[in-house]
Amino acid sequence: MFKKIGKLCKESYNELVHKVSWPTMSELTSSAIVVLEASLLIALVVFSMDQVFQFVMEFVYPH
16 A cells, blocks of 8 residues: 555656646746736626625615
């Protein structure tokens, strides 16, 4: 059993070192910026929908 675990660890390390293509710092930065912009856009859309829904509910059910 321990031989299998050791073999798995060695194969995983080998794959991470030799077969995985890691992004460059500029690629990583541009991807992070895209994710940040998309997250902000989605947050603004959800906030806007919440405000509209709140306005409609207060109009339908006044205090």
